[in-house]
Amino acid sequence: MFIGHFAVAFGAKKVVPRTSLATLVVSAQLLDLIWPILVLLGIETVRIDPAAPNPFLTLRFVHYPWTHSLLMAIVWGVGFALAYRARTGYGRGAAxxxxxxxxxxxxxxxxxxxxxxxxxxxxxxxxxxxxxxPAATIAVEGLLFVAGVAVYARTTRPRDRAGRWGFAGFVAFLLVAYASTLAGGTPPSPRVVAASALIGWA
Incomplete structure (x- = not known):
């Protein structure tokens, strides 16, 4: 899932209005932020499947238990929550x-x-x-994304034009990135995938 993770972050703003959108997005994508680092270090493994039947299946996730096992997701979540609580004192936000x-x-x-x-x-x-x-994936992610954007838009009030257009631009960027991922063809190597993921967050 890609834009679905962002959708959950957008929707969470209604529950914790004091927490910045940037923090919510990083939380929802933390595992995918750590994953490319471990791939580049050789700790986790992904392979390219050029014969994949659709773009969603191009990457074969061979070994990634330190970022994408349930137990480690909980460990990363608890650690991130404790760090956020220590920095802000906002208990609900930490949860x-x-x-x-x-x-x-x-x-x-x-x-x-x-x-x-x-x-x-x-x-x-x-x-x-x-x-x-692919059709079901796009439908589910699309509905989640629309719902998340709608909740965020109803919950927040931009302070100025920059705030209004900044969020709209971010939403547009995510949609373009999603579309380009589907139409971009087969990546040349796992290291390129990992490096591109890191550059995308830079």
Whole structure:
């Protein structure tokens, strides 16, 4: 899942209006922020499948238990929540950012083929495989995204024109990035995928 993670971050603003959107987005995407670093270090492994039946299945996630197992998602979530609580003193915000980190695994469980472990070293892999149907994936992510944007727009009031157009620009950027991912073809190598992911967040 891609824009669905952002949708959850947008919607969370209604629950924790004092928490910045940037923090909510980082929380929802924390696992994917750490993942490319571990790929480049050789700790986690992804492969390219040039014969994949659709763009969602181009990446084969071979080994990524330190970022995308359920147990480690909870560990990262608790750690991020504690760090946020220590920095802000905002208890509800800490609970929500921690939940957002874990929500990433839940949404990936819905979309991924069975490649997600419950814990490092725990053999069974799970995943409902929504990605096997591009139409269903786009429909589910699209509905989530529209709902998240709508909740955020109703919850917040931009202070000026820059705030209004800044959010609109961010939404447009995400949609363009999503479309380009689907139409961009097969990436040349796993390292390029990981490096591109890091550059995209820079």
């Amino acid at each position: 929500v950012v921690g939940a957002l980190v874990v929500s990433h695994w839940v949404l990936d469980w819905i979309t991924h083929r069975p490649d997600l472990q419950l814990a490092p070293g725990f053999a069974p892999r799970v995943g409902l495989g929504l990605w096997t149907s």
